[in-house]
Amino acid sequence: VAMTDDGSSAAFDTGLLTADGEPIAAVLEPHDGDILWELTCFSVNAQARPATWPQMPATDQIAQELLATDDPSLRRTAARVVRDPRAATQAYDAVNDAVYVLVPKGSGAYALGHGPVGLSDARICARAISADQPAWLR
Structure with a gap:
């Protein structure tokens, strides 16, 4: 405070x-x-100390990748993930045998290093890692 x-x-x-x-x-x-x-x-004009959250290991890398795009919605997502790393989650892609970081993008999801993903696919892949999901993915 x-x-x-x-x-x-x-x-x-x-x-x-x-x-x-x-x-x-x-x-x-x-x-x-x-x-x-x-x-x-x-x-939005009050002088308050920024909220801090426990950092997920890749928060800085997530923000850098998202900020490097020309997509305005991904740039907004970058700001959201920096302020609240819980907005990002991991997902296992069995087809490619890879783990991706998912972030919200519009009415879907975006897998870093992979691209846009449908929300139903994102839910399935994320649940393979953890039953606890961010609100945007539920």
């Missing part, structure tokens, strides 16, 4: 993004009573 110098407000990064990829912060103001702060609003 980042608090102003005078203590008149505080903000924290919710870890959520707008459709344009801007971080959303919760803004708090002092409150009398047992609970010292109350939620005032959500804002």
Whole structure:
């Protein structure tokens, strides 16, 4: 939580993004009573420390590959994966005997180093690795 110098407000990064990829912060103001702060609003303009998440080993490589494309939706996905590595997941492709990293792309998925993948195929391949899947893949 980042608090102003005078203590008149505080903000924290919710870890959520707008459709344009801007971080959303919760803004708090002092409150009398047992609970010292109350939620005032959500804002993309608040000065909050960026949320941090445990990093999956390939987060930087994922972002670099996605940012290198001319595809705007993959560039937005890169920002999403950097802020929340849980948006990416691994999938096993039995046909090619390979493991790919999947990220959301529009109404489907994108396998790094492979390309676009249909959502139903992505679900099947990802479930071969783990039953716990990101919300966009469920």
